[in-house]
Amino acid sequence: xxxxxxxxxxxxxxxxxxxxxxxxxxxxxxxxxxxxxxxxxxxxxxxxxxxxxxxxxxxxxxxxxxxxxxxxxxxxxxxxxxxxxxxxxxxxxxxxxxxxxxxxxxxxxxxxxxxxxxxxxxxxxxxxxxxxxxxxxxxxxxxxxxxxxxxxxxxxxxxxxxxxxxxxxxxxxxxxxxxxxxxxxxxxxxxxxxxxxxxxxxxxxxxxxxxxxxxxxxxx
Numbered sequence: 721x722x723x724x725x726x727x728x729x730x731x732x733x734x735x736x737x738x739x740x741x742x743x744x745x746x747x748x749x750x751x752x753x754x755x756x757x758x759x760x761x762x763x764x765x766x767x768x769x770x771x772x773x774x775x776x777x778x779x780x781x782x783x784x785x786x787x788x789x790x791x792x793x794x795x796x797x798x799x800x801x802x803x804x805x806x807x808x809x810x811x812x813x814x815x816x817x818x819x820x821x822x823x824x825x826x827x828x829x830x831x832x833x834x835x836x837x838x839x840x841x842x843x844x845x846x847x848x849x850x851x852x853x854x855x856x857x858x859x860x861x862x863x864x865x866x867x868x869x870x871x872x873x874x875x876x877x878x879x880x881x882x883x884x885x886x887x888x889x890x891x892x893x894x895x896x897x898x899x900x901x902x903x904x905x906x907x908x909x910x911x912x913x914x915x916x917x918x919x920x921x922x923x924x925x926x927x928x929x930x931x932x933x934x935x936x937x938x939x940x
Contacts, residue, residue: 727756727807730819734877738822741865748827750877751819754807758819761826762803768855769799772862794860797897798852806831810849818881820874828853828870830878838891839912839925846882848894851875871903876935890931895921907934 730753738748751758772794777786790796807817810831820828830851835844853870856863875892882888895917896904901924905911908930915923926934 727759728753730755730758733818733881736873736877738820738827738870738873739868741868746822748820748822748873750874751821752816752881754811754817755819758817758821758826758829759803759807762829762852765852765855766799766801768863769794769796772855776862790862791899793862795855795858795899797899801850801852803829806850815849816881818874818878820870820877822867824866826854827857827867828874830874832878832882832892834882834886835888836893838889839893839915840891840927841889843889844886845888845891845893845925846878846886848875848878848892851894872907875907879931879935890928890935891926892931893923893925895923897921 730751732749733752734750736748736750737745739745773786773790776790777783780786780789783789787796810817810833814833816832816834818830818832819826828851831849832846833849834846836847837843838845851871851874854866857865857867857870859865879890879892882892883890894904894909898920901922904924907926909924909926912923912925917923
């Protein structure tokens with residue numbers, strides 16, 4: 721099978737309105753499907769961070785450990801992610817790709833694996849393999865933020881999708897990068913240390929009760 725055969729026409733599963741950081745509200749869509757154009761857009765996210773790093777080093781040439789300083793203000797743990805490679809490896813029926821798009825392009829992506837047995841109870845939920853917001857949507861003093869609430873918004877639509885399409889229970893699980901732990905804990909996810917992996921990623925799961933509450937709360 722040719723690499724391009726892994727891609728499929730995207731399907732719009734929902735639409736909504738999301739806020740920009742400047743207060744403007746704009747329409748967005750949620751696409752389901754492994755779109756080649758969307759993957760290529762995600763790959764270009766790395767260029768945005770690269771430019772920030774170059775500008776920072778240029779302004780601070782005497783720093784011995786610029787990475788340690790930068791990590792306090794921007795997300796670097798997913799900087800190396802290659803979305804084309806992920807598309808190559810995660811393209812079978814157990815995996816679903818979701819993209820949140822505005823007129824400005826792809827603002828967030830969520831790759832899920834399913835079904836996954838819940839730790840809370842013996843029911844099927846979904847597992848988040850990867851979740852990422854475009855780097856310009858993250859809080860930082862090094863660049864202007866464009867959109868707010870991307871991660872929350874795409875997660876809500878993904879949860880609704882699995883409730884309706886596969887009739888899974890409320891809730892989902894994942895392994896978190898260290899810099900993302902605060903985000904998932906703020907959502908109300910619980911850590912189960914016995915499921916942490918050998919690479920230092922922390923396992924979290926959202927309970928049914930917290931998942932229902934999460935879906936009812938408007939994004940900040």
